Amino acid sequence: MKVGRVVGTVVSTINAPVFDGRRLLVCDLLDAAGQPDGTYLICVDTVGTGAGETVLIIDEGNSARQVLGMTTAPVRSIVVGVVDQMSADGALVVDEG
Amino acid sequence: MQLARVIGTVVATVKAEGLEGVKFLIIQPLDRHKQPQGDPVVAADAVHMAGPGELVYFVSAREASQALPNIFTPVDHAIAGIVDAVEETRGVPR
Numbered sequence A: 001m002k003v004g005r006v007v008g009t010v011v012s013t014i015n016a017p018v019f020d021g022r023r024l025l026v027c028d029l030l031d032a033a034g035q036p037d038g039t040y041l042i043c044v045d046t047v048g049t050g051a052g053e054t055v056l057i058i059d060e061g062n063s064a065r066q067v068l069g070m071t072t073a074p075v076r077s078i079v080v081g082v083v084d085q086m087s088a089d090g091a092l093v094v095d096e097g
Numbered sequence B: 001m002q003l004a005r006v007i008g009t010v011v012a013t014v015k016a017e018g019l020e021g022v023k024f025l026i027i028q029p030l031d032r033h034k035q036p037q038g039d040p041v042v043a044a045d046a047v048h049m050a051g052p053g054e055l056v057y058f059v060s061a062r063e064a065s066q067a068l069p070n071i072f073t074p075v076d077h078a079i080a081g082i083v084d085a086v087e088e089t090r091g092v093p094r
Helices: A061-068 B062-066
Strands: A002-011 A024-030 A036-045 A054-059 A077-082 A085-088 A091-095 B002-010 B024-030 B041-045 B055-060 B077-082 B085-088
Touching: A002 A036, A024 A054, A036 A054, A036 B002, A054 A061, A061 A077, A061 B062, B024 B055, B024 B077, B055 B062, B062 B077
Parallel strands: A036 A077, B041 B077
Antiparallel strands: A002 A024, A002 A054, A002 B085, A024 A036, A054 A077, A085 A091, B002 B024, B002 B055, B024 B041, B055 B077
């Protein structure tokens, strides 16, 4: 799993049917220091996260489809949690208090 | 999934079984500021409506063929949707 920060949303009308009614979040991926590492993913939201929140991301297709309850769907990246705290090397790098 | 810009089309008459009727487009992957990132790739158009110049998002690897009607189509990238807008969050603390 990966840790990311929600920095935007993708609005799309014409898309694969599986995305109908689902929010697509643009998430910057974070390194172990809690800083953006320069990469991003467009993820399907499953927990109702908001702008600027630090989130837990699954970037693996079978797990993503299992969470969505679908056996076939063109989905690999989904947001599955909101991070409250993250520490690495003894330092608190994310604390949403 | 990632953002990409459609920059061209590919037409192939002779192709592997299972690729009949699949529309191919050349897409340039983008970073989230819509700047080119990496090399262009050929992607199957799963929405059947994308064309050159359009901003799209695409899926890769095993998930690519799952965007198409036949989920065992031999493709490695597929356009899953056409982007109307990318709404960047403003005023995010940190």
